[in-house]
Amino acid sequence: MAEGLYKEGIAAQRLPSDQYPKNFADLHPPLDRHEALVESDRCYFCYDAPCMQACPTSIDIPLFIRQISTGNPLGSAKTIFDQNILGGMCARVCPTETLCEEVCVREVAEGKPVQIGRLQRYATDTAMARGVQFYEPAASTGRKVAVVGAGPAGLACAHRLAMHGHHVTIYEARPKSGGLNEYGIAAYKAPENFAQAEVDYVLGIGNIEVKNGQMMGRDFALAELAANYDAVFVGAGLTGVNALQADGEDFEGVENAVDFIATLRQSPDLSQLQVGRRVVVIGGGMTAVDAAVQSKLLGAEQVTIAYRRGKDDMNASEFEQDLAASKGVTIRHWLKPVRILAENGKVTGIELEYTEIRDGRVAGTGETVRIEADQVFKAIGQTFDPMPLNGSGSAIAMEAGRIKVDDEGRTSAPKIWAGGDCILGGDDLTVSAVAQGREAAESIHRTLSDRSPAAI
Template sequence: MPNSQMTPGVVAGRLPADAYCENFADVQPPLGPHEAAVAADRCYFCHDAPCITACPTSIDIPLFIRQIATGTPEAAARTIFEQNILGGMCARVCPTETLCEEACVREAAEGKPVEIGRLQRFATDTLMAADVHPFTRAAPTGKRIAVVGAGPAGLACAHRLAMKGHEVAIFDAQAKPGGLNEYGIASYKTVGGFAQAEVDWLLKIGGITVETGKALGKGLTLDGLAADFDAVFLAIGLKGVNALRAAGEDRDGVRDAVDFIADLRQATDVATIPVGRNVVVIGGGMTAVDAAVQSKLLGAESVTIVYRRGREKMSASTYEQEHATARGVRILHNARPVAVHGNGRAAEVEFEYTREGPGGLEGTGETFRLPADQVFKAIGQTLDGAPAGLKLDGGKIAVTGAGRTSVPGVWAGGDCAAGGEDLTVTAVAEGRDAAEDIHATLMGV
C-alpha cells in the first residue's frame, strides 16, 4: 500500500456514490450517426490537406471524412487503421487541438475546426463494434520477431509485422498489455475497458503471442532475444521518475503521479482510491493535468498544479490546461519546490518563485507555501533498464532511420527512443515504421 494511502487526511469515499459515476463518465461522448454526418459535412476535402501533414501517422483525413459523409463509416475506419491501428485510442487521447484540428482550414477561417478526433472515433468504434478485423495476414515468412513492451509502439509494430506474415512474441513487464494506454491515461478519457478491448481486437490479426510479467533484466536479456529471434524491437517506455530534488520529498503523502493514475485505471471502483483534502501536483505535462483533474473528481477540496516555468512552456496543451481549470484546478507558474514540510508526513510544500535569467531558469529568493496532505510528482520520466551495449542519446536509446539502434538486428521506438514526441500517436507511427524497416531488412526487399 502506498504511503500516501496511510496518511491522515488522505481518504477514500469523499463523495456520494453516484457522484463518481458522473465525474468519471466519458469526458467527450461519442457522436451519433446524424451528428457524425453533420460534422463530416463541414470538411472542405482539401486536395493538399494540411491536416494530413499535421498527423504523425499521416492518416488520409479528408478521405475518411468523405467516407463517413457518404454513409460508409466502416470504410472510413479501414482508411484510419491502414495508417494507425490504434486509431480508436488515438481518437480519444490525441491532442488533436494542436495537431490535425489546429491545421484545419476551418480553424484558420472560422476558429472552429472540423471535429476530426470525434469523427475518427465514430468510424473506428463503428467497425470495432462489428467485431471484425479489417486486415488479414500474408503468407508465413518463417521469421520470428521479439517485441519488448506492449504499449502503443510495441502493439503497432507487432500488428504490422503480423500482417506481413511474421510470427511475433510480445513481452511486457505488467500484468496486462497496453502500456500507457492501459496504465497511464486519465480514466475519464477511455472508459468501459476500451484499452483492453482494443488490444483484444488488434490481436485478432493472428500470429502474435503475448507474455506478461517479463521484462529486460527480469527473465529476459537482449542477447538471449537476439539469439532466439530474427529481430528485436524495444518499446520499453520510460519507467523511472525524476526526483523533485527538494528536502522532505520522501515524506508520507508524496508519491509519483504515474502510480496514482495507474491505481485509478486498475480500480474496479474509483471510490476506493484515497485522495487528500489539499492536493499539490508538481509538473507541467499531461501526467500532471491528469493527476490533478482526477484528484478533483475524487473529491479533493483544493488541487493546485505548480510548474517551474511560464504557461507557454507547459507541455500540456492549452485545451488540457483549460479543462483542468474548468474542473476547479488552480495552476501556478514560475515556481519550483524547495521542501516538503511536515512531521513525518506531508503538510505543506514550500516553493520558490523563478524567472528566466541569462543562464536559464533561476530562483528569485522569494518563497511561499501551500498546504498539502498529498503531493504528486509529475516532473518527467527517465529510461530505466536500457540494455548494456546500446548507444544512448540524451538518456534515451539512440536510433537512426526507422528505429535502428546501434546494435544490428535491434530496433527501438516509442518513449524509450530518442527524437520523438511523447505522444501515443507518435509511438504508433514509430512502431509501424520500424516494422516496415524490420520486414524490409529480413526479407531483403
C-alpha cells in the same frame, strides 16, 4: 457538498458513491450517426490537406471524413487503420487541438475546426463494435520477431509484422497489455475498458503471442532475444520518475503521479481510492493535469498545479489546461519546489520558490511561498532505465538518456530496432509511438525479406 469531502489528510470515500461514475464519465461522448454526418459535411476536403500533414501517422483525413459523409463508416475505419491500427485510442487521447485540428482550414477561417478526433472515433468505434477485421496475416515467412513492450509502439509494430507474415512474440512486464493506454492516461478519456478492447482488436489479426509478466533484465535478456529471434523491436516505456530535488521528498504523502494514475486506472471501486483534501501537483505536462483533475474528481477540496515556467511553456495543451481550470484546479506558474513540510513524517505542505528566466535559464528569485497540502504528486517527467537494456550484453548506443536510432528505428546493435518513448526524439504521444512502431516494422520486414544473412 458531501460531508466526507472535509476529512483531513489522505482518505477514501470523499464523495457519495453515485458521484464517482458521473465524475469519471466519458470526457467526449461519441457522435451518433446524424451528428457524424453533419460534422463530416463541414470538411472542405482540401487538396493539400494540412490536417494530414500534421498527423504523425499520416492518416488520409480528408478521405476518411468523405467516407463518413457518404455513409461508409467501415471504409473510413479501414482508411484510418491502414495508417494507425490504434486509431480508436488516438481519437480519444491525441492532442488534436495542437495537431490536425489546429491547422484545419475551418479553424483558421472560423475558429471552429472540423472535429477530426471525434469523427475518427465514430468510424473506428463502428468497426470495432461490429467486430470487423480488415487484415489477415500474409503467407508465413518462417521468420520470428520479438517485441519488448505491449504499449502503442510495440502493438503497432507487432500488428504490421503479423500482416507481413512474420510470427511475433511480445514480452510485456505488466499483467495487462496496452502500456500507457492502459496504465497512464486519465480514466475519463477511455472509460469502459476501451484500452483492453483495443488490444484484443489488434491481436485479433493472429500471428501474435503475448507473454505478460516478463520483464527485461529480470526474466530475459535482450541478448537472448537477439540470439533466438530474427529481429527484435524494443518498445519499452519510461519507468523512472525524475526527483523533485527538494528536501523531504521521502515523507509520507509524496507520490509519483504516474503510479497514482495507474492505480486509479486499475481500481474496481473508485470510492475506495484515497486522495488528499489539499493536493499539490508539481509539473506542467499531461500527466500533471491528469493527476490534478482526477484528484479533484475523487473529491479533493483544493488542488493546485505548480509549474516552474510560464503558461506558454507547459507541455500540457491549452485544452488540457482549460479542462483543469474547469474542474476547479488552480494552476500557478513560476514556482519550483524547495522543501516538503511535514509533521510526524506526514506531509502538511510544500514550500516553493518563485522563479524567473535569467540568462536563458530558470532561476530562483529567493522569494518563497508555502501551500498547505496533505498530498504532493511528482509529475516532472520520466526517465528511461538503460540497465536492463545494456546489462544484457548488447551494447546499444544511448544519447541524452534514450536509445539512439536512425530514420528507420535501427539501433546500433545488429538485429535490434526501437521506438516509442524510449528512443531519442520520442515525444510521449501515443500517435507518435504508433508511427515509430509501424515504420520500424516496415524496416524489419524489408530486412527480413532479403534472405542473405548479412542483411540481418
